[in-house]
Amino acid sequence: MDTLIAPSLVDYVTAHSTPPDEVLRDLADATRLAAGDAARMQVSADQGALLTLLTRLTGARRAVEVGVFTGYSTLCIARGLAPGGRLLACDVSAEWTAVGQPFWARAGVAERIDLRLAPALATLRALPHDADLDFAFVDAHKPEYPDYYAEIVPRLRPGGLIVLDNMFLGGRVLEADRTDAQTTAVRTLNATIAADDRVDAVLLPVRDGVTVARRR
16 A cells, blocks of 8 residues: 555554454455455555444445455445445455455345445446435545546535545655646545535545545
8 A cells, every 4th residue: 555654653553543353354364365466455454443433423324335345445334334224335346356255244244235346437327316325435446536526425415424545646646747547536636625615524644645525
C-alpha cells in the first residue's frame, strides 16, 4: 500500500487501534498467500477497524461496497451492520472474491453479503433512485471514482456516509504534471467533493488518504 506516513507511525497506529481478530488475521494471511505482491490492495487492519466503527455509528442497514478484492473490507463492513442489514458487494473477479468467502462464513456474516460479479457502474446504475443507502465504501478502479461518487451520493439518505480510499494516490495528486487517467480522476474528485454542497466531508491522512463524506 502506498502511504505518506512514516512506517514507525504506521506501527504505532496499528498498535493503538482495535486489533483484528483471528478470522481477519487468517484472511489477511490467505490474501498474502494467494495474491503475493497484489495483497497490497487489501485495506489495512486500522482501516478495517475504521470501516466497522463508521458502519456501526451510522446504524447502517443498507450498505454498498465498490471493490471487494479478497473481502477483508467486506467482512469489516458486514460486521458493523445493524440487525437485518445487507451489504451489496460489487466486484468483477470470481478468483479474488472466492478467497474471502470462507472467512465471511467463519465470521457468521455471509448471509448479510450480496456479492455481485459485474461492472460496478452497471450495478450501481441499476439500483433504485430512492435515497435509502446508509453507507458506501469505494476502493476500486480509480479512473471511475467520479462516476461511482455520482451514482452513490444521490442514493444516500440524509446522514448516510460515503467513504473512499486511496485519495492521495501515494502523493501523486499533488504532482501537477501528472495527467494520467488515474491521477486526474482522483484529483478531480477531491475537488468535486470539497465543493459539493450536498455533503460535509473530510479527507483524512489515514494510510493513502481516506475521504469520509456525510450526506446533508
